[in-house]
Amino acid sequence: MIEIDPKLAAAFENQIAVELGNAIAYLSAYSALRALGWEGFSKKMKNEAFDEFGHAQNFTKYLARRGMAWEAKEIVAPEAAESNPAALAELAYNLEAATESVMRDLVTAAQDAKDESAVEYVAGKLVEQEKMTKQAWDFAQRVKDAAGEIGALVILDRQLENKGW
Ligand SMILES: [Fe+2]
Helix, strand or coil: CCCCCHHHHHHHHHHHHHHHHHHHHHHHHHHHHHHCCCHHHHHHHHHHHHHHHHHHHHHHHHHHHCCCCCCCCCCCCCCCCCCCHHHHHHHHHHHHHHHHHHHHHHHHHHHHCCCHHHHHHHHHHHHHHHHHHHHHHHHHHHHHHHHCCHHHHHHHHHHHHHCCC
16 A cells, blocks of 8 residues: 555545535535525535535545545535525536636646556546536526526426436
């Protein structure tokens, strides 16, 4: 087992903190949308929150396999300026884009450390993250398009409620 370089370890800890911050932000968005009666949108946000917790767990598991315990960093949970489906879908996209950027730093840290196992692992995670960022962008556009017409927004909310997300 090769010990993890300190800078790379710090980048992993930062990534875990970001994933956990996302989980809190999504859970907060869930509450805000639920309070407004948007069942489908809130359900999607809740599922995203659990996905984010899973992402933090994946990195934790990888570090455990490498024999590294990580230290908790301060967790920042970004908030939306407004509580409505379009603003919270935009927040979701912003979270995913920021996560992708942090993950690129993690890939660079792994490359700098010449840690092949970590490079392979985080490069795979980055590919997944790029897909999530794109999906969040597409979703934000759909909500923005629907937001101009209350009927369209209600239909989208129902679709999300019935989808097994
Ligand atoms: Fe994530």
